[in-house]
Amino acid sequence: MKTLLVKYTPREERSTSKKLLDAFRNEIKNSEIExxxxxxxxxxxxxxxxxxxxxxxxxxxxxISSEQQKVMAKMDAMTGQIKSADIVVVAFPMHNFSTPAPVKAWFDSVMLKGQTWDAADGKYFGLMNGKKALILVSSGGLYTKEPMIHWEHALSLAKIEFQFMGFSDVRGILNEGMNAGDEIQSENLRKSIDNVRAIAKEWYGI
Ligand SMILES: Cc1cc2nc3c(=O)[nH]c(=O)nc-3n(C[C@H](O)[C@H](O)[C@H](O)COP(=O)(O)O)c2cc1C
Known part of the structure; x- marks a missing residue:
């Protein structure tokens, strides 16, 4: 079994989304990790x-010529990498209500027609069936209640991308309220880490 951990956590050790990814990684006992x-x-x-x-x-x-092929080399490599994994975990902060640009560029890189999804007779279908994905997003604000629930396009977008590629089990944790005061921050982070550990235990059977 192979697990691919994809991270965009530019605040490095201070990053709460990195903390969630580390919590997941610490639970993996029986998988190759990339x-x-x-x-x-x-x-x-x-x-x-x-x-x-x-x-x-x-x-x-x-x-296409080998010269033309070269301009797709990085996208092809990232696509090969996601195809080689059984479980994919992506961790990143919310930026301006959506995924940060490098995370969106990664989705654009791996969502190549004929590789991770395809279309026939006017219908789209994913090619990544049987695989699992977990999305870990930290946000400064709170998005689970009206009216802000309509402003959340980070986790919701990432979920759709994985579903479109045909992933069979797509989970997401919105670690919200990281800038909403110390009490909310520490309580929500604690809950998110508990949820991350529970999903890892369920998926790896440990
Ligand atoms: C450029 C930038 C844009 C941000 N945009 C939002 C936003 O739209 N909504 C929000 O709730 N928080 C936003 N934040 C706050 C971060 O999502 C929040 O601090 C989060 O905890 C950062 O993740 P990290 O702890 O993994 O670094 C933004 C932060 C930065 C630096």
Missing amino acids: VLDLCVDVPDMFDVKNMNVYIHRNYLKEE
Whole structure:
């Protein structure tokens, strides 16, 4: 079994989303672990060059040259990496009500047609069935109640991306209120860590 831990936690040791990921990692006893640090290994974004190659290769199924292939190399490597994992855990803070740009670029990199999802007869389907995903998001504010519930596009977006790719079990923890005062922060972080440990125990049977 292989577990891929994807992190974007630029506050490093002060990061509460890193604390959640560390809590998960500490529970894993029986899996190969691979770590992708998006602060170090920054994903490519689609530009004119790689979008052109992606469409001709993945949608139009045309032959492309080895030179053209090179512009997709990083996206292809990240896609191969997620395909090789049985369990994927992604940890990041909420930035401006959504996923930080490198996390979105990672999703764009791995959600390649014909690799992690496909379409036929006007219908879309995921290709990652049988795999599990856990999303760990820390936010400064609180989003579980009206009206702020409608402003949360970080965890909700990441969940949809994994569901679209066909992951069979998609879980998410919104570790909210990290800037809502010391009491709320420590109580919510404690609860989130408990939830993380419970999911790890359930998934790894320990
Ligand atoms: C650039 C930036 C944008 C942020 N945007 C939001 C936001 O839209 N909503 C929110 O609740 N918190 C926001 N925050 C606060 C962080 O989500 C919060 O501090 C979180 O705990 C950071 O995660 P970390 O502890 O893993 O570093 C933002 C912080 C930064 C630095």
